[in-house]
Amino acid sequence: MSHILLVTSSPRESDSLSTRFATEIADGIQARSGGPLTVRDLAANPPPHITPAYIQGRITSPEDRTPEQGKAVKVAQEFVDELKVADVIVLGSGMINFGPPSQLKAWFDHVTWPGVTFSYGDAGPIGLLTGKKVYLVTATGGVFSEGAWAPFDFQTNYLLHLLGFIGLTDVEVVRVEGTVFGPDAAKAAIANTETAVKALLAKAA
Ligand SMILES: Cc1cc2nc3c(=O)[nH]c(=O)nc-3n(C[C@H](O)[C@H](O)[C@H](O)COP(=O)(O)O)c2cc1C
Numbered sequence: 001m002s003h004i005l006l007v008t009s010s011p012r013e014s015d016s017l018s019t020r021f022a023t024e025i026a027d028g029i030q031a032r033s034g035g036p037l038t039v040r041d042l043a044a045n046p047p048p049h050i051t052p053a054y055i056q057g058r059i060t061s062p063e064d065r066t067p068e069q070g071k072a073v074k075v076a077q078e079f080v081d082e083l084k085v086a087d088v089i090v091l092g093s094g095m096i097n098f099g100p101p102s103q104l105k106a107w108f109d110h111v112t113w114p115g116v117t118f119s120y121g122d123a124g125p126i127g128l129l130t131g132k133k134v135y136l137v138t139a140t141g142g143v144f145s146e147g148a149w150a151p152f153d154f155q156t157n158y159l160l161h162l163l164g165f166i167g168l169t170d171v172e173v174v175r176v177e178g179t180v181f182g183p184d185a186a187k188a189a190i191a192n193t194e195t196a197v198k199a200l201l202a203k204a205a
Pocket of ligand 1: 010011012015016017018019093094095096097098099139140141142143179
């Protein structure tokens with residue numbers, strides 16, 4: 001039985017393709033494993049931008065935190081607790097101006113926490129959230145998996161780097177891309193991702 005965490009972040013509500021396919025993956029795995037599913041919708045409930053209270057609070061012991069610091073750190077603690085308990089994490093991100101939605105950036109600013117999700121060893125940083133499987137669904141209007149725009153994929157590369165930084169190195173990327181080139185191209189792009197998700201779920205059984 002796997003505990004699944006679904007994190008979605010697109011502000012496009014029911015139009016969102018990253019949310020659609022991330023949800024399909026999480027539901028599919030949940031149906032097979034029978035484990036609990038936690039849903040964290042970062043667009044519906046955006047994390048705050050990090051503040052001085054958060055930065056000071058997380059280096060202050062809990063009993064010495066001001067109420068404001070305690071409140072700020074609690075937000076991060078909740079996100080980290082959800083990550084720690086999960087065996088499988090499904091993350092949806094729809095490209096906004098070549099990067100992930102700022103809601104997802106704000107979430108990473110909370111969960112990338114020295115001493116909690118990563119530490120510094122003699123050979124450099126060590127990710128602490130190990131032994132988990134991640135499915136990362138990225139949606140983009142353009143094509144970034146190959147070709148001229150590939151160097152400008154500041155979404156997938158950034159997310160893979162940050163996931164790895166906190167120890168989440170077993171990541172399978174599912175792309176839905178090239179939806180901006182007219183209805184036929186969008187239909188074909190979505191059909192490709194549907195096929196990929198079906199294959200992934202058959203394998204994840
Ligand atoms: C405000 C905004 C900015 C966008 N910026 C980009 C971009 O820089 N590059 C790109 O290829 N697509 C861009 N798109 C298209 C989205 O990435 C595309 O619609 C994708 O499907 C969004 O993910 P979602 O379907 O999960 O919401 C943008 C869309 C919006 C609404």
